[in-house]
Amino acid sequence: MTNPSSPPRTGAPDKPGAVVAGPGAGAMQALDVMLGHHARLLRLCDALESIADSLPERVDVRQCLQTARGLGPAVRDAHRFEEEVFYPLARAVIGPRPRFEENLTRLQDEHREDESFADEAAEALMDWGLCGGPRGSDMTGYMLRGLFETLRRHIAFEREYLVAPVEDHLAR
Numbered sequence: 224m225t226n227p228s229s230p231p232r233t234g235a236p237d238k239p240g241a242v243v244a245g246p247g248a249g250a251m252q253a254l255d256v257m258l259g260h261h262a263r264l265l266r267l268c269d270a271l272e273s274i275a276d277s278l279p280e281r282v283d284v285r286q287c288l289q290t291a292r293g294l295g296p297a298v299r300d301a302h303r304f305e306e307e308v309f310y311p312l313a314r315a316v317i318g319p320r321p322r323f324e325e326n327l328t329r330l331q332d333e334h335r336e337d338e339s340f341a342d343e344a345a346e347a348l349m350d351w352g353l354c355g356g357p358r359g360s361d362m363t364g365y366m367l368r369g370l371f372e373t374l375r376r377h378i379a380f381e382r383e384y385l386v387a388p389v390e391d392h393l394a395r
């Protein structure tokens with residue numbers, strides 16, 4: 224089982240399609256990149272939680288701005304890699320499973336929702352960073368908590384359902 228707090232072993236590739244391959248070296252590389260994306264998103268979840276806990280009096284303006292700038296690109300980069308590279312790899316490695324395609328469709332639907340929530344959260348964080356929170360701390364805190372809880376749940380499911388079986392297969 225993967226340790227959710229472990230640091231990424233590699234970064235995202237410049238060309239995600241370049242690591243599409245069957246089981247083998249390409250698959251190992253894709254697994255590393257996938258874990259790197261998850262680690263990056265989990266660090267952002269920690270930052271979102273820290274900001275939510277600090278609202279309104281102790282909010283760190285710089286952290287708000289940094290997180291606002293990083294959120295959208297990190298979420299979209301991860302989702303693009305998963306959908307273009309890792310999901311096809313998992314499909315090839317794991318093989319047919321009951322409800323496998325249904326679950327992939329559900330995960331991709333969650334990606335679109337999370338991208339939309341991430342954009343809203345980034346906008347709110349930018350407001351806090353630049354204007355001191357015109358939206359109100361309760362609303363922003365609620366939004367941030369909703370986002371990081373959803374992202375953590377999504378990642379936990381992907382790890383159990385997709386990453387762990389691929390790791391097991393490659394370890395054989």
Ligand SMILES: [Fe+2]
Nearest residue numbers: 305330377381
């Ligand atoms: Fe995902």
